[in-house]
Amino acid sequence: NAGVTQTPKFQVLKTGQSMTLQCAQDMNHNSMYWYRQDPGMGLRLIYYSASEGTTDKGEVPNGYNVSRLNKREFSLRLESAAPSQTSVYFCASRYRGLDEQFFGPGTRLTVL
């Protein structure tokens, strides 16, 4: 099992550019999550998908969109990147609520 995979590992964007972060899990988990991690802060939830076909906003959804493509894949899109979106982005999944979460290795994004 690969667990949770994320692509790309690193990305540099210019202000106003768009990009999609990809996430896939092979553990047959129902729920998937996107977090951002900024220095000195914990993880903050951007969007989550409780099950295939559903998505919901987390704490900091502004400037982002998501797609739950199928049970395995959950993508995060930045339509018009801003310097404030410079961060490390983590995807996570779990079988159901109240279980432990499994994290991907992260994507380090810099917006100039």
Next chain:
Amino acid sequence: SQQGEEDPQALSIQEGENATMNCSYKTSINNLQWYRQNSGRGLVHLILIRSNEREKHSGRLRVTLDTSKKSSSLLITASRAADTASYFCATDKGGNNDMRFGAGTRLTVKP
């Protein structure tokens, strides 16, 4: 917010010593989880303690939970250099979106 807050922010100890990290939170929870993050890597789940449990052990890890004080502690015994990492508590209220992470404790174990 039910976000957990870890204390201390940073901790430096010698190999073989014990390390204790604390977590406080604000609202009622269903469970509390501890995660480790090595530099530049994703988080790894360490241990989960439910609201009706007071203490849990896993190898060199001991977690306590005091729901009356809304606090938890993580004890790592006989620490090793490989334990150097950031440790996060996460409170889970229930449902799929109610997990909140603290800012973490950065532990350095000197050989």
